[in-house]
Amino acid sequence: MIEKENIKTNESLKDHTTYKVGGTCKYFITPKDLEELITLIKYLKKNNMKYMILGNGSNTIFSSKEYDGVIINLSNLNSMKIEGDKIDVEAGYQLIKLSMDALNNGLSGLEFAAGIPGNIGGAIFMNAGAYKSDMSNLVETVTFLDENLELKTLPKEELDFSYRKSLFQKNNYIIISTVLKLTPGDKDEIKALMDKRKQRRIDSQPLEYPSAGSVFRNPSEDIFAGKLIEDLGLKGYTIGGAQISEKHANFIINIGNATGEDIKALIDLVKSKVKEEYNIDLHVEQRFINFED
Secondary structure (H helix, E strand, O other): OOOHHHEEEEEEHHHHOOOOOOOEEEEEEOOOOHHHHHHHHHHHHHOOOOEEEEOOOOOEEEOOOOEEEEEEEOOOOOOEEEEOOEEEEEOOOEHHHHHHHHHHOOEEOOHHHHHOOOEHHHHHHOOOEEOOEEHHHOEEEEEEEOOOOOEEEEEHHHOOOEOOEOHHHHOOOEEEEEEEEOEEOOHHHHHHHHHHHHHHHHHHOOOOOOOOOEOEOOOEOOEOHHHHHHHOOOOOOEEOOEEEOOOOOOEEEEOOOOOHHHHHHHHHHHHHHHHHHHOOOOOEOOEEEOOOO
16 A cells, blocks of 8 residues: 555645645645556546546646645656666656756757646646657657556657647546657756746746746647736736736746736636737636536
């Protein structure tokens, strides 16, 4: 069974999301390995207990209500091995850390990920990306638990990757690990590109506040969500403790004791005003958890 130190009760979800919002969950469990994860989920299914997998909470908005179930965190599944131009890495490994590992081994391809505060599992789930690149450009295979808790491996071609989408958003599969193929490169050039983009983030994004990155997808390559929101005069608009950033209009930030409800209300407001003014339906990149349908 699960070791006691890996089980927390009435855990605050504010400590597990980058927005720093959310109520408590009945149980927060961090299995020590794959075997323990499978044992846990079998138990939860047998007892009809609600559960969900949570990575870094970097694209997740929890309501203030108690999550009446089990939050499973895979941070202990964090092994990583580099052989040549391939990286075999488990779901709980941090994406930013992996981008630095790639740099240190002279491998190019993960430069876009140097500012994304998620883990590998979440990055593949959302097909995370930036600077016109994403995880699907690097993935060779993904290993996961299917609905019967059997370990399966599929190649990229069968994972239904598209813009911020993957096969894993359509079912109950649990990502366990992936093999990424990168390109040998010059360390100095890789570092220079990462440093340049880091400075651009510092200059253009409200990194000093809790947020979850860009809220909305750009409607097209030449229509930017942030520009639409800014042109509506919504920069700085505040509901409760949530604010549309004055630095970047496609960021919502927690300026002090925001709730998930504050953030959702702000998102709903932006969507309605953009629809009214431009007849454009903005698509939210983040996930709402434990809200009323």
